[in-house]
Amino acid sequence: MTQPVLAFVHTIPANIETFDALVGELAPDIPVRHALHGELLKEALDAGELTADIRRRTAEAVVKEAEKGAAVVLCTCSTVGPGADDATGLTATKVMRIDRPMAEAAVRTGARIGVAATVSTTLGPTLDLLSDAAAQADEDIDLRPVVFEEARAKLMEGDTESYLRIIAEGLHLVAKDSDVIVLAQASMAPALAQCQNIEVPILTSPRSGLEAAIQAYKSICVS
Numbered sequence: 001m002t003q004p005v006l007a008f009v010h011t012i013p014a015n016i017e018t019f020d021a022l023v024g025e026l027a028p029d030i031p032v033r034h035a036l037h038g039e040l041l042k043e044a045l046d047a048g049e050l051t052a053d054i055r056r057r058t059a060e061a062v063v064k065e066a067e068k069g070a071a072v073v074l075c076t077c078s079t080v081g082p083g084a085d086d087a088t089g090l091t092a093t094k095v096m097r098i099d100r101p102m103a104e105a106a107v108r109t110g111a112r113i114g115v116a117a118t119v120s121t122t123l124g125p126t127l128d129l130l131s132d133a134a135a136q137a138d139e140d141i142d143l144r145p146v147v148f149e150e151a152r153a154k155l156m157e158g159d160t161e162s163y164l165r166i167i168a169e170g171l172h173l174v175a176k177d178s179d180v181i182v183l184a185q186a187s188m189a190p191a192l193a194q195c196q197n198i199e200v201p202i203l204t205s206p207r208s209g210l211e212a213a214i215q216a217y218k219s220i221c222v223s
Contacts (some may be wrong), residue, residue, distance in 0.1 A: 005033045006069035006217050009061055009084070011077040015186060019076065022206060027214045033070065039060050041144035044121050050079060059084025060088060064178055066093035069174050071220050074098060074213045078184055078205070079122045081129065098209035099126065102182060103133040106203055108177025115145040116171060117184035118152040118163075126184040138173050148176055155187075174212035175200045 008019055016034045023032055044050050058080040065073045066087075072094045075084035081097040088095045103126075104115050113130060117123050123145050134141045145183055151166035168191045174181055181202045183189060189204040 002069075003031055004069060004071035004221055005031045005067040006029065006213060007033045007035065007068070007073045009058075009065060009073060009075045009077070010034060010036050011080060012187070013037055013038070015214040018186065018206060019112075021209065022210050023214075026207075026210060030214065033065070033068075035061065035065055040140055041077055041211060044079050045119060046122075047099075049121060050082060050125060058136065060093055062087035063091050066091040066095070068129075072096060072213050072217045074209065076186065076206075078129075079119070079127055080187075081125050088214060094220065096209070096213050096216065097129070098186065099129060099184075099205040100133070100211045101128045101208040102205045103137070103204045104181050106130060106182050107134045107137050107139045109201055109203075111140060112142045112144060112177065112179045113183055114156040114171075114174040114178035114181040115143055116148065116167070116174055116188065117145070117180060118167065119185070120147050120149075122184040123147065128180065130182065130193045139161060144174070144178060146170065156177050164191040164194065167191035171195050171202065171206075174200060 005073060036063055037195050059139055062073050062084050074096045075081055076098045078099045084095055084097050127143055131141060148167055148170045151163050154162040167188050176199045178200055180200055183204045186206045191203060
């Protein structure tokens with residue numbers, strides 16, 4: 001009998017390598033499958049928001065992976081994450097968002113939450129997720145969003161070094177008025193190598209989200 005997989009739904013190719021490496025570190029015994037839907041993020045960026053159509057097609061992409069026999073489906077894109085939430089009502093398969101564990105940790109850590117992104121389309125879903133996590137935990141929070149648009153422009157030019165430098169410089173400023181910082185995009189995490197002198201916690205989604213998915217997978221598939 002074929003072992004069920006942990007399926008990923010991505011919107012950028014780089015996340016395939018990122019999560020393969022993390023799975024290799026955290027749970028090399030779990031088989032994985034990757035589904036890439038770059039058009040969903042591209043269309044959201046072009047529209048400047050997560051439209052109802054993009055959200056619906058994200059849910060369909062998640063359900064498709066569930067129907068192919070996945071034990072757990074993990075959506076790794078914060079921008080289209082609400083579509084993954086919608087999919088939970090359309091399948092009995094466990095569906096998870098990469099950023100939910102990060103949001104839950106943030107509201108436990110402090111009230112003033114800096115929310116950093118490089119594209120504005122990511123902010124709405126992330127702020128909504130943090131607000132939902134705060135309501136679930138009965139915590140009062142003060143969300144402080146910031147968008148490093150210049151960093152995004154450098155990334156599109158292929159200048160990764162400048163992309164990470166601009167993020168790091170911005171995070172140093174955000175830290176002055178925050179109890180905790182949330183990075184709204186997984187691709188921002190490498191900038192933390194330049195933020196070691198920042199004293200407030202900076203939370204990222206890939207590791208915490210995958211750890212939660214692995215735990216869910218093992219609860220389903222490992223007796």
